[in-house]
Amino acid sequence: MESILEYLKEERSQEWRAELRKSMKAKERTSRERVSMPEADPNQRNKNNMEVNSGLPVENAILEAQRCLDCPDPTCMNGCPVGINIPKFIKKIEAKDFLGAAVVLKETNGLPAVCGRVCPQEKQCESSCFYTIKLNKPAVAIGYLERFAADYERESGKMAVPEVSEKNKIKVGVVGSGPAGLAAAGDLAKFGYDVTVFEALHEIGGVLKYGIPEFRLPNEIVDVEIDNLRKMGVKFKTNFLVGKTVSFDDLKKEGYKAFFVGSGAGLPRFMNIPGENFNGIFSSNEYLTRVNLMHAASDEYDTPVISGKNVAVIGGGNTAMDSVRTAKRLGADRAMIIYRRSEKEMPARVEEIKHGKEEGIEFMNLHNPLEYYDNDNGRVNRMKVQKMELGEPDASGRRRPIPIEGSEFYIDVDTVVVSVGVSPNPLIPKVLGDLKVTDWGTIVVDQETMQSSIPELFAGGDIVRGGATVILAMGDGRKAAAGMHKYIQEKVKAN
Amino acid sequence: MSKILGKEIFSENVVKLVLEAPEIARSRKPGHFVIIKIGKKGERIPLTIASSDVEKGTITLVIQKVGVTSSKLANLEVGDEVTDVVGPLGEATHIEKVGTVLCAGGGVGVAPLLPIVEGFQKAGNRVITVLAARSKDLIILEEQMREYSDEVIIMTDDGSYGKKGLVTAGMEEVIQREKVNLSVVIGPAIMMKYAALTTKKYNIKTFASLNTIMVDGTGMCGACRVSVGGRTKFVCIDGPEFDAHQVDFDEMLQRLGAYKEQEREAYERYLKTAETVS
Ligand SMILES: Cc1cc2nc3c(=O)[nH]c(=O)nc-3n(C[C@H](O)[C@H](O)[C@H](O)COP(=O)(O)OP(=O)(O)OC[C@H]3O[C@@H](n4cnc5c(N)ncnc54)[C@H](O)[C@@H]3O)c2cc1C
Ligand SMILES: Cc1cc2nc3c(=O)[nH]c(=O)nc-3n(C[C@H](O)[C@H](O)[C@H](O)COP(=O)(O)OP(=O)(O)OC[C@H]3O[C@@H](n4cnc5c(N)ncnc54)[C@H](O)[C@@H]3O)c2cc1C
Ligand code: SF4
Ligand code: SF4
Ligand code: FES
Numbered sequence: 001m002e003s004i005l006e007y008l009k010e011e012r013s014q015e016w017r018a019e020l021r022k023s024m025k026a027k028e029r030t031s032r033e034r035v036s037m038p039e040a041d042p043n044q045r046n047k048n049n050m051e052v053n054s055g056l057p058v059e060n061a062i063l064e065a066q067r068c069l070d071c072p073d074p075t076c077m078n079g080c081p082v083g084i085n086i087p088k089f090i091k092k093i094e095a096k097d098f099l100g101a102a103v104v105l106k107e108t109n110g111l112p113a114v115c116g117r118v119c120p121q122e123k124q125c126e127s128s129c130f131y132t133i134k135l136n137k138p139a140v141a142i143g144y145l146e147r148f149a150a151d152y153e154r155e156s157g158k159m160a161v162p163e164v165s166e167k168n169k170i171k172v173g174v175v176g177s178g179p180a181g182l183a184a185a186g187d188l189a190k191f192g193y194d195v196t197v198f199e200a201l202h203e204i205g206g207v208l209k210y211g212i213p214e215f216r217l218p219n220e221i222v223d224v225e226i227d228n229l230r231k232m233g234v235k236f237k238t239n240f241l242v243g244k245t246v247s248f249d250d251l252k253k254e255g256y257k258a259f260f261v262g263s264g265a266g267l268p269r270f271m272n273i274p275g276e277n278f279n280g281i282f283s284s285n286e287y288l289t290r291v292n293l294m295h296a297a298s299d300e301y302d303t304p305v306i307s308g309k310n311v312a313v314i315g316g317g318n319t320a321m322d323s324v325r326t327a328k329r330l331g332a333d334r335a336m337i338i339y340r341r342s343e344k345e346m347p348a349r350v351e352e353i354k355h356g357k358e359e360g361i362e363f364m365n366l367h368n369p370l371e372y373y374d375n376d377n378g379r380v381n382r383m384k385v386q387k388m389e390l391g392e393p394d395a396s397g398r399r400r401p402i403p404i405e406g407s408e409f410y411i412d413v414d415t416v417v418v419s420v421g422v423s424p425n426p427l428i429p430k431v432l433g434d435l436k437v438t439d440w441g442t443i444v445v446d447q448e449t450m451q452s453s454i455p456e457l458f459a460g461g462d463i464v465r466g467g468a469t470v471i472l473a474m475g476d477g478r479k480a481a482a483g484m485h486k487y488i489q490e491k492v493k494a495n
Numbered sequence: 496m497s498k499i500l501g502k503e504i505f506s507e508n509v510v511k512l513v514l515e516a517p518e519i520a521r522s523r524k525p526g527h528f529v530i531i532k533i534g535k536k537g538e539r540i541p542l543t544i545a546s547s548d549v550e551k552g553t554i555t556l557v558i559q560k561v562g563v564t565s566s567k568l569a570n571l572e573v574g575d576e577v578t579d580v581v582g583p584l585g586e587a588t589h590i591e592k593v594g595t596v597l598c599a600g601g602g603v604g605v606a607p608l609l610p611i612v613e614g615f616q617k618a619g620n621r622v623i624t625v626l627a628a629r630s631k632d633l634i635i636l637e638e639q640m641r642e643y644s645d646e647v648i649i650m651t652d653d654g655s656y657g658k659k660g661l662v663t664a665g666m667e668e669v670i671q672r673e674k675v676n677l678s679v680v681i682g683p684a685i686m687m688k689y690a691a692l693t694t695k696k697y698n699i700k701t702f703a704s705l706n707t708i709m710v711d712g713t714g715m716c717g718a719c720r721v722s723v724g725g726r727t728k729f730v731c732i733d734g735p736e737f738d739a740h741q742v743d744f745d746e747m748l749q750r751l752g753a754y755k756e757q758e759r760e761a762y763e764r765y766l767k768t769a770e771t772v773s
Binding site: 176185200201210238239240241243247266267268270272276278279280282283285286289291294296300301302303304306368376377379423426427443 | 518521522532536537538539563564577579580581582583584593599600602610657711713714715716717718721722727732746750752753754756
């Protein structure tokens with residue numbers, strides 16, 4: 001810890017930073033308004049897949065970068081799970097060295113263009129910015145700036161490939177190609193390992209590909225970042241389910257010395273209420289996978305999807321928001337969120353809720369589904385919901401929803417998307433009997449090294465946290481890579 | 496990518512393909528399936544591994560043309576490549592020595608039944624197999640079934656081969672004649688429904704292998720869900736085999752029809768383009 005602070009101090013005292021700080025009065029910096037993100041017109045964007053946020057223009061990025069005070073104690077960094085050197089990259093933007101800013105980002109974050117788009121910044125870095133905690137003003141738009149620098153670099157065609165140590169020819173395996181796996185793979189490659197990422201699906205990226213829609217995170221951006229990993233020597237094997245296609249034991253026989261498991265929280269939960277298996281009722285995973293991974297909305301692709309006119313999405317998280325906005329884009333007249341608490345308790349990002357409202361999504365908060373009905377052909381046509389009110393806070397600290405007796409009523413629906421959460425992917429615990437898991441099915445790891453009860457197995461991301469964020473998953477991946485490096489080096493020395 | 500190394504045409508709509516897939520060949524057990532996808536724009540469909548050859552590194556699939564993807568696959572030739580093949584998926588069949596096993600296969604369900612028949616016979620059971628189809632030319636894998644069964648009974652709807660009648664008639668004949676300890680039924684959902692009702696009458700433990708609609712095949716989407724004993728199960732990870740007396744076949748039949756309209760349109764479009772190409 002000490003050394004990190006020393007390092008930050010040293011960096012901050014560099015001449016160019018000192019110059020920049022002097023170039024403008026703090027008063028002037030803090031009196032500026034936070035820039036806003038340019039957005040596509042809600043009535044156009046809700047009919048197609050164009051990205052909603054179009055990114056800051058250069059001038060605005062510089063204006064926003066000037067707001068940052070380059071604090072001696074940059075509290076913002078405490079809010080970033082991968083510890084990006086935030087003031088340094090922002091000051092690079094202020095100095096108009098945009099490519100330099102991207103290099104700073106990549107020191108600690110392999111997917112800045114992704115995080116700049118999907119991080120819940122308002123809960124992470126921006127919530128601990130000096131502006132938020134001391135000035136009671138809108139935080140420096142760290143996320144927008146991160147996206148700006150990453151996009152600038154990508155569009156310049158001058159992507160920096162991070163340096164990798166000399167290859168040590170030691171094989172390591174990464175199970176799952178979501179953000180946790182990709183982050184681990186990047187760091188392991190930097191340490192010089194021979195890294196292979198195994199992915200069960202036919203595409204690399206995990207939730208970034210099959211879950212989060214194009215209009216929030218274009219696939220192309222994920223692909224560019226994956227290409228970068230390829231350039232660092234990382235190998236990818238798709239259509240490969242570790243534990244099924246080949247067992248861990250056989251991989252060890254092939255020479256793999258350690259594994260990182262980032263298999264995610266892919267198992268969708270249902271509510272187990274009557275009628276939930278009627279046609280037209282999907283898990284959000286199925287709905288989004290059909291549309292995002294399988295391109296079901298396009299006639300050119302073979303996978304079908306039901307695009308309803310009256311769509312109800314059950315839940316209040318990011319996944320629910322993505323599903324309901326997707327339904328609108330597939331042509332729904334009514335696209336509704338049905339959520340049992342109030343907007344204040346919604347786990348979804350503030351930005352997604354705002355965007356959804358602009359796009360014409362109906363929010364039926366404080367409502368809960370009780371039963372589904374069909375028109376005798378197995379296709380859902382109606383649902384019964386009940387009104388709720390909020391009681392005392394529960395274990396999660398959120399106020400508990402309580403049903404209001406006698407408030408039941410019916411809504412016509414032809415499509416329902418159930419988005420009430422996911423459970424950890426059970427496959428790996430199932431094939432590895434010795435692996436210690438919690439009652440919830442998440443893998444138990446050492447908080448520092450991410451090592452599991454099986455010494456050569458490390459884990460992180462949703463399979464450990466049971467559903468979190470992209471950047472937390474990446475933070476885990478990086479921690480685990482360091483843990484694996486230490487473990488392997490010690491073993492090598494011992495031999 | 497998996498190269499097609501062998502092809503055999505069983506009937507107008509049923510073909511056997513041998514695919515290069517060394518890792519899957521080594522890991523698979525009876526009851527396992529794969530998911531395949533053809534081309535960048537293809538859809539993912541599940542197919543049972545009928546057999547494998549570890550030495551040659553191949554798996555064998557038996558495909559019935561019912562729509563776009565199964566037809567695209569069945570129309571591929573030796574030397575062509577299947578873009579994506581992942582597996583083995585699902586839980587393997589629980590094979591043990593129980594005594595007499597009555598296996599019933601309808602239509603293309605005969606293919607996934609083959610490794611199970613083989614498994615039970617090798618485990619020392621007496622295996623009686625009932626093969627059913629609409630007519631003679633739709634009976635497949637008869638020879639292979641004879642090799643691993645103590646007895647094979649053939650049933651055709653039109654009486655063009657074997658005995659005239661439904662699969663259930665063949666099953667009852669056996670059940671009334673001798674003690675059956677276990678039954679395995681695989682075929683169209685409607686056939687499994689009635690086969691299950693038949694064995695239930697006689698209290699014979701029965702497994703059915705369910706062929707629900709799937710997307711990922713790894714437990715991620717829930718497309719494959721069915722009600723078993725009143726609880727929702729995912730066929731791809733909890734199955735594909737379940738206690739046939741507990742399965743809600745009516746719900747399953749409805750779910751299989753979820754995309755009927757879209758599938759029919761897509762198939763007609765496909766047949767048209769296939770015509771103009773050839
Ligand atoms: C629709 C949706 C929207 C979201 N929006 C946001 C957001 O805006 N911001 C945010 O920060 N977070 C968001 N999240 C959460 C975030 O995406 C996850 O926390 C994150 O992706 C977890 O990463 P992971 O690497 O642990 O797992 P995943 O991304 O789930 O990846 C796991 C991968 O492992 C593969 N796999 C599993 N088992 C095996 C095996 N045995 N062999 C090989 N491969 C295997 C899976 O196929 C999958 O590709 C969202 C999630 C969803 C579903
Ligand atoms: C575990 C399992 C094992 C199977 N094994 C075999 C096999 O060995 N040989 C064989 O010929 N068939 C098998 N099937 C069925 C096969 O997957 C379907 O026939 C195929 O998906 C049809 O796709 P299509 O595009 O050709 O037809 P479509 O026109 O799309 O559909 C025709 C009918 O097939 C069913 N179907 C459609 N999409 C899917 C899907 N993604 N998954 C499953 N069923 C679907 C529906 O009932 C539909 O009405 C198996 C299915 C399962 C679940
Ligand atoms: S990665 Fe996320 S938390 Fe970290 S600085 Fe960027 S936006 Fe903030
Ligand atoms: S806390 Fe805010 S103002 Fe201070 S360095 Fe971080 S981003 Fe800049
Ligand atoms: S096919 Fe997706 S969960 Fe079974």
